[in-house]
Amino acid sequence: MSARRSPARRPTMKDIARRAGVSESAVSFALNGRPGVSETTRERVRRVAEDLGWRPSTAARALSGEGAATVGFVLARPADTLGVDSFFLQLVSGIQEVLAERHLGLLFQIAADTADECAVYRRWWAEHRVDGVLVVDPRTEDPRPGLLDELGLPAVVIGGATDERHPGLSTVWADDAEAMAALVDELCALGHRRITHIAGLPELAHTERRVRALRAEAGRRGLTEVRSLTTDYSDAEGAAVTRRVLESAAPPTAIVYDNDVMAVAGVAAAAGLGFSVPGDLSVVSWEDSALCRMLRPLLSALSRDSVEFGRTAARELTALLDGGPARTVRVPVPRLIVRGSTGVARDA
Template sequence: MRRPTIADIAREAGVSKVAVSYALNGRPGVSDETRRRIAAIARQLGWAPSSAARALSDGKAGAIGVVVDRPAEVLGVEPFFMRLMAGIQNGLGEGQTSLLMQVSSHQAVELDIYRRWHAERRVDGVLLVDLRVEDARLDLVTGLGLPAVVIGGPLGRADLPCAWTDDAAGMTEVLDYLAALGHRRVVHVAGPAEFVHTSVRAQAFAAATARLGMTESRTVHTDYSDEGGASAVRRALVAERPPTALVFDNDVMATAALGVAQELGLSVPGDLSLVAWDDFGAVPAGPTGVERAAQAGGGLRRAGGVHAAAAAGRRGGRGPGRRAADVGRPGQHRATPNGALT
């Protein structure tokens, strides 16, 4: 079915296209009665304003963009991103700003997507997820003049607002807890080393295990998938001196570890303690013996909403933290292990 246009509304209402434009855009030049009649006809025909035309007229696309550079098969089983997207959408609310999400195969493709979105005026701003240790996106978006908010950090730069979880504090609490239970050999099953949050957790793990005398503890890196997690766990548990506790960067890998432990005839928690980082409910708690480390999911979801609003507002000339200030301190936000947003 052909999309209705202003010309169709004008023909149905018996007025000029200029009158329809004035009526639908709230501009003076038509009577209230005519404005109401034109609006009713527009609704009846199913007319909606063109995002491309609106971008040309007021410079706003009415959308916030998110590019996720993760394998599609990982996203299909990873609850973190779905929770994060829900938080972003809650931040956008029921207004006229939409969420545009795209999956890329590698970072070069992701960078091209930002360039294209900016050139085509597809989005008013972007949210950058999975902050990397050496992240080319930061200079790219600032160089383009594309408003952006980083979910990760802290960045140490004033031109990009950000929100992050205090991963170091969370990891330290986990290791203190395991040490109190008597564990001395712990393996941290982490995500890719290129991510900032992985690096922060691994550094905190190394510092805490050294302080606590856990000299046979180490971090191993995977791809966040259940297959990757299961493979890392199997190698660790068949070693000459296997760990007595495992800490996982997400629930997906912890769930896979339960199956591996069962294969090897190990009891959880009798022979092996497991800690899952996300606390999104993907891993059963209680009788299984799996502890869930509160990763401040609620705080990060709230931060996603805060900075979705911030990114939406920056195109209109507001400063980098003005919209965030509506609900919290502008600029940089840290979600603590207990879920509080600071």
């Protein structure tokens, strides 16, 4: 059986510019009927474009008011963990708000894993289904940026690390290390020395950054009873890990959960074991939400404007579709809101 061939690379304006011996801006002027180039150059550019089989992006036509386009968004997470995830609901809300202003549609799909997600990108590209994609949950070893570069598909990576550089990909991110440092500062000021971080999926880049940041902060302060444990973000695993650490010989006096759902489940699990919050155990959620404000005591949480995060990502993608350069954009660091679930450590 013959090996499966990869889809041929789409010709770009850069290809046309190189072949025609002109600048990319001249190609844009020529193909979009704008002034700024001579008729001779315009005709040469058009002939080269036709020879290369270039076709205008539907997104470009949409942005100039000539049609409609679609942006792709794939989530490779267990489906049962998404329905209660407030961060993604707010993120998508912000994304959709900006796309609607530009008359761009949003094509959403859940994938089994990153391999499945990559297959979706290849299919969408081959079928001309989308003109750009929004990528979430960057991995420590991530095949997606390289694939999107190969396909020439504009993309914005949401939550990517600053050392990720790909010519056609912009990055929108927040500094998890700075947020973790502020959180540890607060807990240490309350006398906590035994701190457990109940984290999310281990393969995610932001999980790795938070774990690394907590380890660094613990080392800087000489804390020897600080650790991170990974989960699938679900309430079931959040509760199970909480019970396991609280039943240990030296249980933590503070637990940081990577999302609000696990934090609420953890409080219930702690209560079931006879631990009071915050008397015996301080609890902090990395994500703030209505859940954090409905529980008693109210949950201390790291708060950020997730809707604006989505708007920023969508704006960066539309800028790429407009022909702008790839950029790295840093959004504000989540800030800690102290509520009733954090207090002085019982053995301080």
